[in-house]
Amino acid sequence: MEKPLTQHINSLSIPLTLKEYQKVGGYAGVRKALKEMTPGEVTGMVKASNLLGRGGAGFPTGTKWSLVPMDQDQGAKYLVCNADEMEPGTFKDRYLLEGNPHQLIAGMIIAAYAIQAGTAYIFLRWAYKKAEAILRDAIAEAYEAGLLGKNILGTGYDLEMNIHSSAGRYICGEETALLNSLEGKRATPRTKPPFPAISGLFGRPTVVNNVETLCWISHIVENGTDWFKGLSLTETGGTKLFGVSGKVKRPGLWELPLGTTVREILEEHAGGMLEGHGFRGLLPGGASTDFLIEEHLDIEMDFQTVAKAGSRMGTGTMIILDDKTCPVAFLHNIERFFALESCGFCTPCREGLPWVEKILLAIESGNGRMEHLDILRFQTKYLAPGNTFCAHAPGAAEPLQSGLNYFHDDFVSHINKKKCPWKS
Amino acid sequence: MLSEEEKKEILKEVKQYPYPSAACIDALKIVQGHRGWVSDEAVKDIAQFLDISNEDVDGVATFYSRIYRKPVGRNVILLCDGVSCMILGYESIYEHISKKLQISYGQTTPDNRYTLLPISCLGDCDHAPSMMINNDHYNHLTLETADNIIDNYK
Numbered sequence: 001m002e003k004p005l006t007q008h009i010n011s012l013s014i015p016l017t018l019k020e021y022q023k024v025g026g027y028a029g030v031r032k033a034l035k036e037m038t039p040g041e042v043t044g045m046v047k048a049s050n051l052l053g054r055g056g057a058g059f060p061t062g063t064k065w066s067l068v069p070m071d072q073d074q075g076a077k078y079l080v081c082n083a084d085e086m087e088p089g090t091f092k093d094r095y096l097l098e099g100n101p102h103q104l105i106a107g108m109i110i111a112a113y114a115i116q117a118g119t120a121y122i123f124l125r126w127a128y129k130k131a132e133a134i135l136r137d138a139i140a141e142a143y144e145a146g147l148l149g150k151n152i153l154g155t156g157y158d159l160e161m162n163i164h165s166s167a168g169r170y171i172c173g174e175e176t177a178l179l180n181s182l183e184g185k186r187a188t189p190r191t192k193p194p195f196p197a198i199s200g201l202f203g204r205p206t207v208v209n210n211v212e213t214l215c216w217i218s219h220i221v222e223n224g225t226d227w228f229k230g231l232s233l234t235e236t237g238g239t240k241l242f243g244v245s246g247k248v249k250r251p252g253l254w255e256l257p258l259g260t261t262v263r264e265i266l267e268e269h270a271g272g273m274l275e276g277h278g279f280r281g282l283l284p285g286g287a288s289t290d291f292l293i294e295e296h297l298d299i300e301m302d303f304q305t306v307a308k309a310g311s312r313m314g315t316g317t318m319i320i321l322d323d324k325t326c327p328v329a330f331l332h333n334i335e336r337f338f339a340l341e342s343c344g345f346c347t348p349c350r351e352g353l354p355w356v357e358k359i360l361l362a363i364e365s366g367n368g369r370m371e372h373l374d375i376l377r378f379q380t381k382y383l384a385p386g387n388t389f390c391a392h393a394p395g396a397a398e399p400l401q402s403g404l405n406y407f408h409d410d411f412v413s414h415i416n417k418k419k420c421p422w423k424s
Numbered sequence: 425m426l427s428e429e430e431k432k433e434i435l436k437e438v439k440q441y442p443y444p445s446a447a448c449i450d451a452l453k454i455v456q457g458h459r460g461w462v463s464d465e466a467v468k469d470i471a472q473f474l475d476i477s478n479e480d481v482d483g484v485a486t487f488y489s490r491i492y493r494k495p496v497g498r499n500v501i502l503l504c505d506g507v508s509c510m511i512l513g514y515e516s517i518y519e520h521i522s523k524k525l526q527i528s529y530g531q532t533t534p535d536n537r538y539t540l541l542p543i544s545c546l547g548d549c550d551h552a553p554s555m556m557i558n559n560d561h562y563n564h565l566t567l568e569t570a571d572n573i574i575d576n577y578k
Contacts, residue, residue, distance in 0.1 A: 076442070085547055086544060086545060086547075087545070088506045088507045088508070088544065088545040088549075089506070089507060089508050089545065089549050090545070090547065090549070091547040091548065091549050091550060094547045121440075125547070126453075126490050127543075127546055127547065127556060127561075128547070129559045129560075129561075130561075160440075162440040164440075164449075164450070165453070166449070166488075166490075167449050167452065167453060167488035167489075167490045167491050168488050168489035168490035168491075169487065169488055169489055170544060181449065182446070183441075183445075183446050184441070184445050184446040184447060184448035184449055184450075184474075184476075184484065185448070185480075185484060186483055186484055186487040187487065187488075202441075202442050202443075202446075243549070243550060244550070245508040245511075245549035245550050245552060246508060246511050246512075247511060247512075251549070251550035251551070251552075252550050253550060287507055287545075317549070319507055319508055319511075319549070320511075321511075322511070325510075325511050329510070330507060330510070330511070333505070333506075333507045333510045334507050337506070337507070337544055337545075340544070341544065343487075
């Protein structure tokens with residue numbers, strides 16, 4: 001089984017130097033794209049590959065690029081790598097950043113070339129200190145080798161690459177909030193349209209792509225669209241980094257074909273539940289995805305298949321709820337996170353999420369009433385897409401609405417017993 | 425007053441943006457790196473240096489959770505309270521640290537050695553529970569290892 005993204009990442013995550021990476025074929029895609037292909041051909045190829053964004057939303061990458069104006073009258077254009085990984089339960093981008101920075105840089109050079117951007121930024125989560133040091137070294141190596149800077153590989157194409165280490169806040173992962181943050185402002189999301197491809201960073205055309213998405217680009221250019229499509233078990237194409245955390249025998253991260261079943265990931269790769277722990281449910285792709293339960297274990301992990309089961313694949317890193325963990329406390333933890341991380345710009349999110357958090361805390365502490373469940377259900381509607389300015393609150397509502405449904409009896413027993421049954 | 429060193433570092437960041445105000449967050453981080461936190465005075469100095477209003481700089485400084493607008497201790501302990509760390513029992517580690525240092529979240533020990541803060545998911549979920557002290561990550565915490573790690577920060 002091919003593992004293009006992680007094949008050169010060793011168990012200690014000591015990244016290959018530029019020279020070592022080039023020896024195993026690294027940057028071949030950059031040479032091919034810049035020397036043999038037009039920007040339009042690169043975008044066309046990525047579009048034909050059907051690469052879907054790996055940051056969580058699954059938007060087609062080539063389509064995103066093709067929205068960027070390519071006329072001759074050009075000012076600045078920007079490529080931004082979203083490396084602000086902060087979705088609870090998610091640790092995939094970090095592995096790619098620390099394990100093989102040159103794979104990302106190569107992908108970014110090609111992506112920037114395709115949209116003819118002159119500057120690229122990596123928007124990096126502040127906590128990823130090791131990744132920052134590794135990336136800075138790798139970028140310096142790339143400049144020295146003539147892969148960044150003026151006249152890359154003698155092709156006449158210029159690209160500057162910078163790292164912006166953030167100052168916290170989950171909302172920076174929302175692409176328009178990220179752009180405000182890169183401009184030195186509060187990270188509140190912007191109105192769309194205009195989309196960033198038309199008016200993004202500093203008011204100029206901008207593409208924002210996730211780390212894992214950009215890591216694919218060089219491989220696709222080198223090996224072609226048919227190769228990429230053949231990697232998955234479903235129609236989407238490619239492999240995916242899948243992760244598992246919680247009370248399983250082997251928490252971790254694996255590169256597997258898209259379409260691998262939830263059961264295979266959970267039971268074979270993560271080794272199943274820890275001794276003495278039963279399975280209750282899981283969030284398939286970070287905290288902002290709906291619960292899946294036992295009956296869903298045989299679904300394939302892919303954007304469409306998980307959506308059919310009423311959830312989202314999100315980041316593909318699962319959080320497992322076991323029977324020794326209280327589902328109300330689990331949800332309270334998640335909703336407290338979303339309440340804290342609301343940017344405060346729109347009222348439903350700013351006021352609704354703390355309300356949800358307080359009610360969950362009341363139920364968990366034995367002060368719940370049956371009408372609280374109606375308020376929580378009302379909130380999941382009130383915070384649904386269309387009622388809020390961005391996807392933050394709708395994301396928060398996902399685990400809540402499915403949790404209320406699947407763990408209804410647990411909520412009721414908290415209310416009836418006036419305490420958390422998991423606490424002695 | 426910004427020090428010459430701080431100004432030099434800020435100007436280096438300014439270079440990667442089309443206009444100086446974009447370096448506001450970098451400037452706040454640089455000042456905090458030198459002084460541990462960002463005072464009202466520092467907010468004004470940064471505003472003047474980057475030609476932004478004081479209010480805009482303060483708005484930015486108070487928005488981001490990793491900019492401290494109050495003094496912190498020499499070592500900042502950031503205990504991950506993300507959901508994976510909750511499943512693996514960060515709460516008992518919080519109680520242990522809190523008892524050991526006699527402080528709760530948001531407080532600093534009287535000797536100014538430690539400040540304890542919660543932090544959203546650190547991306548160490550497969551090695552939970554986790555914490556950061558200053559710039560260092562620690563995983564698979566137990567009450568004993570948390571003790572030893574914390575003692576190493578003077």
